Amino acid sequence: MKALIDGFLKFQKEAFPQRTDLFKHLATTQHPGTLFITCSDSRVVPELLTQQEPGELFVIRNAGNIVPSYSPHPGGVSATVEYAVAVLGVTDIVICGHSDCGAMTAVAQCKCMDHLPAVSGWLQHTESAKVINESRTHANDAAKVSSMVRENVIAQLANIQTHPSVRLAQEKGLLNLYGWVYDIETGSVEALDANSRSFKPLAEYPNTCAVYSKAVEAA
Structure with a gap:
């Protein structure tokens, strides 16, 4: 302390x-321009990673950078997404996973979490990513976890688009979505590309976007 x-x-x-x-x-x-959703991991610091000043990022952090699908009983993440989009009017949303993620390691390696019932329940929001990841062949455990991190970013991008405020902003052409994976050791970021559906080095492809607004797609 x-x-x-x-x-x-x-x-x-x-x-x-x-x-x-x-x-x-x-x-x-x-008047933040971006909603940045990332993991609670102490090694991931959004403002440091993006070199933003106070007031420039609206941040959600939780275990596994998860965004539950919208439901009749929305929780804190849903409320924060709604406020960021409908009230603050953010124009971009970034969902950022990271290397060596404990949550994704637990899911990928099917670790027993009976002693952590709250964590276990929370990580059920990664189930669609887990199913995809389990269907693939991986070179080793590290590769399996790395793949799970990326599949989870894709899954959470799908989840966030079930939120009414997000869908409305997309339809109006006011909101783009980005999927990032931050590597702690190298300081690099890979970004999900909307066209190839693959992750590309952000340094080489700085305009990479995961989901464009409907207005951009129409253009």
Whole structure:
């Protein structure tokens, strides 16, 4: 805890004064352009990864970067997606998985989680990705987990499109969706390409998009 307090004191003394005008503006408003959905893993820091300032990202973090399909009884993730799209008017949504993901490792390796009933129930939202991943042949356990990470990003992109606010924004041509996989060791990102349905290096293909808005598709 001391490290956190020391960090806050450093922020208050050094970082905050450098952004006084920014925080004064943000005190009464926010207009983030992107909803960034990623894992709770401590090694994944959205603002660091994307080099964004406060106010530029609206972030959802949970185990496995999961977005449950819309239902009559929506939870916190659904409410946050709805607020980001319908109220804040974000124009882009990124679902970002990552290497060495504990949640995806547990799913891919069918680890027993009887002692973690809440986690086990939560990871049922990855079932469609698991079915696809299990149908394929993998070179080794590491390759199987890596594949599961990617299939999960694809599955969660499908899930988020069941949300009414997302579908409406897409139909109006106001929202594009992106699927990323961040590699912790190399700092690289692979992005899902809408045309090839494969993951490509973002550094080489910076305009890669997973799901374009309906207006963009029509054009």
